[in-house]
Amino acid sequence: MIWNDEPREPDNRLQGTSQGKRTDFPPKEWIRSELEQVGALDTGKNWNPNLTGKLHPFFDRRHWPSISTRRFDALEQSFQISTRLLKVAGPYLCNFLPDPKFNGKWIKRLEVNDSRSFQEINAANTALLDIVDHLQWRESPDITPKDGFLGLNHYGPEVKHNNLHGDDTHEFNQAARRAKRDGLRHRQLTISITSQFVDSLLAAKKGSHAYMVAAFAAAITIVHELGHTIFLHDIR
Ligand SMILES: [Zn+2]
Secondary structure (H helix, E strand, O other), rough: OOOOOOOOOOOHHHHHOOOOOOOOOOOOOOOOOHHHHHHOOOOOOHHOOOOOOOOHHHHHHHHOOOOOHOOOOOOOHHHHHHHHHHHHHHHOOOOOOOOOEOOOEEEOOOOOOOOOOOHHHHHHHHHHHHHHOEEEEEEEOOHHHHHHHOOEEEEEOOOOOOOOOOHHHHHHHHHHHHHOOOOOOOOOOOEEEHHHEEEEEEOHOOHHHHHHHHHHHHHHHHHHHHHHHHHOOOOO
16 A cells, blocks of 8 residues: 655645644644635635526425525525535435345445446435435524534434434434334434524625535535435334
8 A cells, every 4th residue: 555644845825824834733623814815715706606406305395394484595505506416426325225135134235336327326316205205404503513513313303402412222213113103114304404504694695705615515514414314214
């Protein structure tokens, strides 16, 4: 194996910033003033966030029962980006949907194969739509990056608390039992995303750097949480 762990001098532009000293560990968080200094933020460029098209059913209003229309609409560009990410992820989703053959209870080994036929991708999308029917979304001011979370899956059609830490096995099992009792095909899940995304989208000028970062970060979080859902929906 070959790798290069030689410490390298930073790019000239980073000199004089906290990222730029070879002997330092860079701080975990980027510092806003430094990002501006190296021209990575607030460059003055105005973007034109104008994605349109049919959204994934995941983003139907009925799956977002508790959010106001104004705040729901603020997420439009994030939903557009998420819809495109889900489309691109089609072949990869086929490794998980429809459910891979279980060896006993758990998958022993997952063979990732990214060259998939049109039929396979269709089958994965159909399975995903069925899972989506058991989901709802909400935004939550209690979930913040400070706690290390931007989004969270909850086990059930309503949220009792933001169980960020601790053992939630009981709720996980309870949600499966309830789904079976109610004749559902999947565990009902609620996905929270941090309200900070919506706050930022509403506060920023549309097309500004801050707006674009918020729209993209929200989309990444949304698709990330959907990834969890694909593993959590199963009640067998
Ligand atoms: Zn996660």
